[in-house]
Amino acid sequence: MIRFLKYTWFQVGSFGLLLALVPLVVTNRYYLNVMIFIGIHTLLVVGLNLLMGYAGQISLGHAAFFGLGAYTSGVLTATYKLSPWPAMVIAVVLTVAVALLVGVPALKLTGYYLAMATLGFGIIVYICFKELVWLTGGPSGLVGIPKLSIGTVVLDEPRTYYYLVWAITLGAIVLSLNIVDSRVGRALRAIHDSEPAARASGIYTARLKIWVFVVSAIYASVAGSLYAHFITFISPSSFDFMFSIKLVTMVVVGGMASIWGAVFGAATLTVLPEVLAVFHDFDIVIFGLILMVVMIFMPQGLTRGALDLWEKYRLQRDVAGGSLSGG
Amino acid sequence: MDLSSQILQYVISGITNGAIYAVIALGFTIIYNSTEVINFAQGEFVMLGGMAVIALDGNGHLPLGFSFLLAVLAVTLVGIALERFTIRPAKSSNPIALIIITVGASIFLRGLAMMFWGKDSLGLRAFTGSSPIHFGGATLIPQSLWVLGVTVVVMAALQFFYKHTITGKAMRACAFNRRAAGLVGIGVNRMVMVSFALSAAIGAAAGIVIVPITLCGYDVGIMLGLKGFCAAVLGGLGSSPGSILGGFLLGVLEALGAGLISSGFKDAIAFFVLLLVLFLRPSGLLGSKEVKRF
Amino acid sequence: MMVEEMNAPLLKADNLSKSFGGIHAVRQVSFEVPTGQIKGIIGPNGAGKTTLFNLITGFYAADAGAIYFNGRTLDGLVPHQVAERGVARTFQNVELFDRMTVLENVMVGRHPKSRAGFISAAFRLSHARREENNIINKATEILNFIGLSERAASPSTSLPFGLQRVLEIGRALATDPLLLLLDEPASGLNAGETRELGRLICRIRDSGITVVLVEHDMSLTMEVCDQILVMDYGRTLAEGSPRDIQQDPEVIAAYLGDEPLA
Amino acid sequence: MNKGKVGRIQILTMLLLAITLAWSGCAQKEEPKAPYKIGGIFAITGRASFLGEPERNSMELLAEQINAQGGVNGHPIELVIYDTEGDATKAVLNVNKLIEKDNVLAIVGPSLSGTTLAVVPIVEKAQVPLISCAASVKITTPVKKWVFKTPQTDVMAVAKIYEYMQGQGIKKIAILSVGNAFGASGREQLLQQAPDYGYEIVADEKFGPKDTDMTPQLTKIRSLNPGAIICWGTNPGPAVVAKNMRQLGIEIPLYQSHGVASKKFIQLAGEAADGVILPTGKILVAGALPDTDPQKPTLLKYIADYEAKYNIAVSGFGGYAWDGLEILAQALEKAGADRAKIREEIEKITGHVGVSGIFRFSPQDHNGLNKEEAFVMVKIVNGDWQVVQ
DSSP states (O other): OHHHHHHHHHHHHHHHHHHHHHHHHOOOHHHHHHHHHHHHHHHHHHHHHIIIIISOOOOSOTHHHHHHHHHHHHIIIIISOOOHHHHHHHHHHHHHHHHHHHHHHHTTSOHHHHHHHHHHHHHHHHHHHHHOHHHHOGGGOBOOOOOOEETTEEOOSHHHHHHHHHHHHHHHHHHHHHHHTSHHHHHHHHHHHOHHHHHHTTOOHHHHHHHHHHHHHHHHHHHHHHHHHHHSOBOGGGGSHHHHHHHHHHHHHHOTTOHHHHHHHHHHHHHHHHHHGGGTTHHHHHHHHHHHHHHHHOTTOHHHHHHHHHHHHHHHHHHHHTOSOOO | OOHHHHHHHHHHHHHHHHHHHHHHHHHHHHHHHHHSOOOTTHHHHHHHHHHHHHHHHHHHOOOHHHHHHHHHHHHHHHHHHHIIIIITTOOOOOHHHHHHHHHHHHHHHHHHHHHHHOSSOBOOOOSSOOOOEEETTEEEOHHHHHHHHHHHHHHHHHHHHHHHSHHHHHHHHHHHOHHHHHHTTOOHHHHHHHHHHHHHHHHHHHHHHHHHHHOBOTTSHHHHHHHHHHHHHHHOTTOHHHHHHHHHHHHHHHHHIIIIIOSTTHHHHHHHHHHHHHHHOTTTTTOOSOOOOO | OTTTTSSSOSEEEEEEEEEETTEEEEEEEEEEEOTTOEEEEEOSTTSSHHHHHHHHTTSSOOSEEEEEETTEEOTTOOHHHHHHHTEEEOOSSOOOOTTSBHHHHHHHHTGGGOOOOHHHHHTTOHHHHHHHHHHHHHHHHHHHHHTOGGGTTSBGGGSOHHHHHHHHHHHHHTTOOSEEEEESTTTTOOHHHHHHHHHHHHHHHHTTOEEEEEOSOHHHHHHHOSEEEEEETTEEEEEEOHHHHHHOHHHHHHHHTOSOOO | OHHHHHHHHHHHHHHHHHHHHHHHHHHHSOOOSSSEEEEEEEOOSSTTHHHHHHHHHHHHHHHHHHHHTTOBTTBOEEEEEEEOTTOHHHHHHHHHIIIIISOOSEEEOOSSHHHHHHHHHHHHHHTOOEEEOOOOGGGTSSOOTTEEEOSOOHHHHHHHHHHHHHTTTOOEEEEEEESSHHHHHHHHHHHHHHHHHTOEEEEEEEEOTTOOOOHHHHHHHHHTOOSEEEEEOOTTHHHHHHHHHHHHTOOSOEEEOGGGOSHHHHHHHGGGGTTOEEEEOGGGGGGGSOTTOTTHHHHHHHHHHHHHHHOSOOOSSHHHHHHHHHHHHHHHHHHOSOHHHHHHHHHHOEEEEOSSOEEEOBTTBSSOOOHHHHOEEEEEETTEEEEEO
């Protein structure tokens, strides 16, 4: 166990170091921008993975929390001239309130019913972004969102924003790794594997599901605020049903119940469209294919599937080497 | 124009749309009962039906009835392929995996339709004339009658199929208890395939009859599918009469909401009703099956 | 009977009834389980044994009647609260946490005996770390007790079926229960595994935990139980020591199907 | 079998990453100076592809023609075109890519108001001239130093309709707009300008971009007895509105926006299109323009060239990108490869006869169009356009 913990910190450390070095090598803003979006998406996906991959509760409306974060930050700073950091905190508080309001009744549902409830919630929030023109600017979007600043330093260079986004995302990754490898994390996985057994083992599953829903909503809200202050313009179409589906895809490709997989999933699905741009119209077809193929053949996701194979290989090797007693 | 004829007009619009929702909801129900899968690609069957009939009617200059049948047949094959190549090989029976697979399938089909027929919406001539029929201060177009007629025929045919054919009875047995059905020698796999075929066929039929009213484009399937699912849940997932009731109810509610409350929030009203039903009575209006607790 | 002189019973069911639709799964069942005993509940399929377990553990709410545990009613409690009171259970169709290791499965069982929440877990606060160590120690201890310590790091699904049942018992033990409910622990086991299981159940009883056992396998029940309750069609058919039960004409009739029961 | 699959996908991903990294390596190198690099960024796929596709086509067509004639001052024009899919995030990424990776001199696009507003801060900061192909008046009002646009604004379209309606004795109007940026922006203008002309808005209804039934909204509108309905949207919604009006037997005039100014609308609405009145750029009625119209030769040439090359009917939208590149080419001729000078030269262009109108830029006006020259009112009669006055 102790060895395992050290191993995790080694992973986090080396990943952090790698991230810190990137801007020294990559000076091109375009690549830094891509990296920033990967960071924001990673934050979203790590949160959603806690809910979907670990606790096994699907959300087809997660774009709504991303949007709530973005719009609360955006409206408070652009329209009401609040400074961004407090706005971000208010966004989180508001998101938690909404997540509780929806989560308490919704998480009593399971499977398809839960999927549909979160989907309906997502669409309602999207329509509100579109229709509350006086507040959100409606479909034309909201302009004039200020950049973030720390003290007197305005983070308007991709490089500085890159560091900010990844510092927050890395923090979120560490927190998630800690949660996952704890009493709470085990309880979440227990809910996923067998809810009756989890309840019989003394886990208050109903409350835990709501908490993890709220936690993942907080991650999404912070990601939304970071997004809004980065591109300084938001419009409802960034928070529609398709974006929710995209997030689910990132989780799926990266692998359910794998924090590092979430990073991989977010990175792949952020970079892939850029690379696939040459295919133009084909990319939607390819996107659909990825979803189907991964889920049909590797329901645990790409990274997980690969890990499983590695395990199998190692086991075979060990058996061949005779290090396992026949058991 | 007085309020009562206004409301009559909303109800007429609502019933026409509701009929389509009802048929889509029935499609969900057929598949759900035999497999416990919610097929998120259901709306794409409707879209494919519409696009196929436009292509056949517009390019082939075939008689309309023939295009109709051919389009239904083509989409039925798509339904069978969907089952054969995505649902059956899926290793997992976990709802999350199945939801994502069918969502992926729907995106895939949408993409193919876009590559095939382009991104523009297309229209089709009305089956029989387009001069509106007036009554009670409201108006109705002949195509709406076609929509209602086809809906009724689909429902009746389905009823007959379930009650009076061997395959239909076997499917009901599967819906009741898959394992027991398998034990008494019913080919459960075949029943699943039949249910996909059926559901694709009636989805396509719905798509075909509405095209003259609503036009059709590669991306109309998402919303229709979601609304159909709302209808199915509203009526009670797994219940055929529930689906029909849910469909009409949703259509009328939506039209009244758009007319009397706010057209901008029209879709929000539909989904708000869905949330209320899910939160207060997840088994729906006519649902018999208890919502699974574990 | 040897336990007559003990104090109040640990578990007491009073006139319990539960029906689903028109089917009366449990009708007016009353029984007591004295502390330190192994109580067997037997009966044919559909006799209402599992429903009884679900009523005790809060998975179902009873239509009528009451359950008292350790002197307090369990009425209105939901499963995790029942578990916190000290009632642990296993399931008829082994419900393990498939994606966890053997050790982790048992660690989950420590849930009601530990406190760390999201915040203290996320920031690895010192009390959470201490608690985690305690959980590991306790879980390891239990693995030793049930004889699975060598497989601690294997995925739970890699265990043979018989050991999966044992692991499920281990997880239940981790909650430090006063009462352990075992739902057909021997089903699917071969004779050797069943004997092994019988010895484990006796060791559990000897460690001071009261056991209730729902079982099909008569040999196991007769061998380990102090008391047996026989159910049929949701009713109590007979109650007594294994010897009494074996000689009860009604029980023999129900099991051999000599004459139809009303 | 499973094993093989994972392996391949993993390798594929690695390859993709490797390619991406290799690109980043390339980007560090200096590009050869000879060609003038111009960026294009359009909604080529996705919901607004009806804008982006002809825009890309037109831009490629013009670049080809310019290069065939020896380029600008001997420098060939090299286009780098990216797709936004109508998505703000993609637009931001791609504009950065154009500026940082491709090092373009100026950018034409994006196609949509939303995506344009999303990239404005970037070009302003990077000081790169941008000629947007989107409609919203917000893009150039207030004036942004580096941002221009070629399409007519919805301000002009609304004014044109309102002016025309004054001759028709209409007082009460119902608005029916689509729930996207185009509809919202048009709706805003309709509401804002109505008092100036003395109109009363009796209904302000909306429909979704994918809605297939507008009879509830129209029923409500009918009950309010307006003198005309103005529908603001892009296909297919407005076609459904026209059809639904027929179905309900509503016989008041229907006005549409320039958003449906293409044959597609007539095809979709069928008979119901007859009698619809809308403002449009002159391109739709180029053949019917008087020979004295200064735009006529430009329009006819553009239409002929476009249809010859792509073998599809020209739409009213490709011209935005055509004008954009033509304006850029003019500025480039005087300024050379210098972003700041290009911007200055664009601002000095006055009297350029383009597809969408005659452009007279100034430091106060980065659109340069006026409604008289940019729009004509047309009525659909027997499935064809007819200029009305």
